[in-house]
Amino acid sequence: MNFSQFLLILRARKWIILSVMFGIVVLTLAVNLMLPKSYKATTSILLNYKGVDPLTGLTMPGQLLPGYMATQIDIISSKNVALRVVDELKLATDPAVIAQFNEATQGRGTVRDWLADLLLKKLDIAPSRESSVIDISFKGADPAFTALVANSFANQYQQISIQLRTDPLRKASGFFDEQTKLLRDSVEAAQSRLSKYQQDKGIVSIDNRLDVESNRLNDLSGQLVLAEGQLMEASSRQRMAQGGSSAESPDVASNPLIQSLKLALGAAEAHFADVSQRLEKNHPQYQSAKAELDKLRSQFNEQIKLISNSVGNNAQILQQRTESVRAALLAQKNKVLELNRTRDEMNVLNKDVEGAQRAFDAASQRFSQTKIEGHAEQSDIAVLNPAVAPTETAGPRVVINTLLAVFLGALLGVAVGMLAERMNRRVRSETDLYDMLQIPVFGAIDWNASRSGRGRAADMFLPRRLKLK
DSSP states (O other): OOHHHHHHHHHHTHHHHHHHHHHHHHHHHHHHHHSOOBEEEEEEEEEOOEEEOTTTOOEEEGGGSTTHHHHHHHHHTSHHHHHHHHHHHTGGGOHHHHHHHHHHHTTOSOHHHHHHHHHHHTEEEEEOSSSSEEEEEEEESOHHHHHHHHHHHHHHHHHHHHHHHHHHHHHHHHHHHHHHHHHHHHHHHHHHHHHHHHHHHTOSOHHHHHHHHHHHHHHHHHHHHHHHHHHHHHHHHHHHHSSTTGGGOHHHHTOHHHHHHHHHHHHHHHHHHHHHHHSOTTSHHHHHHHHHHHHHHHHHHHHHHHHHHHHHHHHHHHHHHHHHHHHHHHHHHHHHHHHHHHHHHHHHHHHHHHHHHHHHHHHHHHHHHHHHHHTOOOOSEEEEEOOOOOSSOOBOOHHHHHHHHHHHHHHHHHHHHHHHHHHSOOOOSHHHHHHHHOOOOOEEEOTTSOOOSSOHHHHTTSOOOEEEO
């Protein structure tokens, strides 16, 4: 079937098509006039929500949370919000509503649930595509009631959003309260251990004490070096003074008594040599000179021995002093090492106290924050445009429905016309004849051609204008 055939069929079946279309339009108008008028009230709300983790305190814009707008729509259209609306408007206590409920459900269920389901069926929620605005619409027969219900849904949504935000914060506040008490006990226990350690060790200021003991250790180290140097010098003099050449010892040679005895001994030896050359051994002068020489030599040796012993005693004294300084240095070193160990232990205890204090301060801060937020009744949802009683009906839309009925009636009429043509197919063009008989068409008579100048009687027996193909 080509387009020309389709147009011929529409022309032939035009009365059927028009009848169907007219019937559909009349039926639509009748239904629209019979339906009660409905009104639609809309409340616009603005969402300014920020997601807060009650435990970590981290915040992020709600628009970045996946499924944020869908979640808010689900909350608004939840049965919990609808039940709150029923309770706020006190719809379940109306005797007429109770009678309708008993008639509709035969007393099964509750009035609140039945009313909540009815309200949700007439509720329409439309989020904005590129903003945080949500429109809450409600349809009904009473304009004032529709505006009242729409505003009530917005109000109850605000209330339940506050509850959904504050309930986790209040639970978190209780958790932080318990943790704060435990951390406070930890701080007190750590501080008690530090205080007891200071009392046991008798520590007032370990840093100052360590500085004093370190200086004393350095002084003892210097004294030990000095004493060891003096001991080495005294030991060398002792070995020289007590050796075979003790007379050559500087300590012996520099002694004034030794020097005087040495001069007297030299003079006595010269006198004795002179006397021994002149006199015999038994001569009294010889004996006297020899006795004087022996006496001086004995005094000289005795003084050398005394001086050598004095140098040895000095070396022993320096040896004892060196040992005592070394022992004091060792004791001081152990004392400083003990102070270092004590300081390390105190540093560990101080770090325990500081760590417990930081944890306690952080928990206290989060506890204060969550406690304040948990008792905050401020909502992040604001009513942008409250609903007002509509003055124009939202339905039925007679003009739109009529135009739609014309369009659908035309389609249905064409379908009915095509069905009638299919049930009673007729030849309406040369193409139909060719398709039916499968023979070529040489000509067609135009029955609508104008008459010639001849009379009507003659025309009844003559063919009309013949068109050759």
